[in-house]
Each structure stands twice: as C-alpha cells, then as structure tokens.
Amino acid sequence: MLTGYYQVLMALVLIAVAVVLSRWQRARLEKDLLVGTVRAFVQLVAIGYALEFIFDLNHPLLILLTIVIMITVGAHTAAGRVREVPSAFGIALLSMSLGTFFTIGLMLLTRIISTDPKYVIPLAGMTIGNCMIATTLGLERIHAEIVGKKEKIEAILALGASSRQASLESCCVSVRAAMTPIVNMMKVIGLVQLPGAMTGMILAGASPVEAVRIQIVVIYMLASAVGIASLS
Incomplete structure (x- = not known):
C-alpha cells in the first residue's frame, strides 16, 4: 500500500x-x-x-510526560463538553488517570507488553481516547439525570437518605451510558467492525492471526480502562 x-x-x-x-x-x-x-x-x-x-x-520520564500531557488534553476536552458540571476537569482528569495508569501499569507488570515506547504510548493513546469518551458520556448523563430528577432526589434526601443513596440510581444510569460504546464494540468486533489496532497491523504486513491476538489484548485493556474511568 x-x-x-x-x-x-x-x-x-x-x-x-x-x-x-x-x-x-x-x-x-x-x-x-x-x-x-x-x-x-x-x-x-x-x-x-x-x-x-x-x-x-527511549527515556522513561519522557514517556511518562507524554502520557500525562495526553491525559491532561483529553480531560480538558471532556470537561469542555460539560461546562455546566462543577469541577468537570478535575473529575475527568482523575477518572482518566486511574483508568489509564492502572491498566497500562498492570500490563507492564505482568509483561503483557514491554516498556518500549512504541508499545506503551500507542496503547496509552487508545486507552486515553476511550476513557475520554466514556468520561464525557458519564458526566453528560449524570448531569441530565440529576437535573431531570431534582425533585425526586430532594424528596429522598428529605426522608433522611444520604447524598450517595439519593443519587445512586442516577449514578448507575450514567455508568451504563459511559460503558455502552465499549460494550457494543465488544459485541460486534470482528463481525461488523475491524478495529484500528488489527487493521493497522494487517496493513503493515502482519498475519491476520497475529493481529487478532494483539487486538484481543487491546479490547480487554480498553474495557478495563473504561470500566475504571466510568466507576471512578
């Protein structure tokens, strides 16, 4: 090509x-x-x-700095979509950081991937991008839920419930909304959609079987990262 x-x-x-x-x-x-x-x-x-x-x-600090910058830009982008949510940037930054560093760190510790930046940075980029989408969807939905159910939440609080108990239903709805894209992707991957990592490897000349193995690892990584970002 x-x-x-x-x-x-x-x-x-x-x-x-x-x-x-x-x-x-x-x-x-x-x-x-x-x-x-x-x-x-x-x-x-x-x-x-x-x-x-x-x-x-190939310096560890430069790799870390690159990932931090990517997360910061992603958090700023996510927060820009939900300006009406208080502390949206801080929430997005924390959620995306937890999802990214936990997942990439675990993959490094278990030697699923090497410390070579040509593996770490692209995988971190995929993770950050998906966490950004999930965080944006989650914040948008939780804001809409709380605004739409304001009277119901206030009534529950008046009955003596904690703020966590009063907002639990809305939080569950927002988590489901945040995770819907990755769950849908997992359902149709290989049938309707040939994902980016797999397509890129095939175009680069790798065998389809090898590309599939890498893609399975990537999709599990993304599901884990999105789950952590959504729930945090």
Missing part, C-alpha cells in the same frame, strides 16, 4: 465530497470540515515526528 504524501493529498477528494454534500444540504458544516481537515493533518504530522524523537530517545 502506498503511503506517500501524494496519496494523502488525493484523499482530500473524500473531504471535498463531504463539503459539497454539506453545502448542497445547507448543513453549514463546510468551515468545520475544512478546519478539522487542516488540524488533523498538522496534528498528525507533528505527533509523528514527536513520537519518532521519543522512540529514539
């Missing part, structure tokens, strides 16, 4: 189709699509060179 910048430029035809359709349907998404296209290109090229530098240096 060719991977030069010529092919990347030719792929812009796909974006052009989306822009034309948006203009035709008067969806007014042309600007967002164009800005997103440019940002995706610049960000991915920049991270490509940055990762090449990090992989060559």
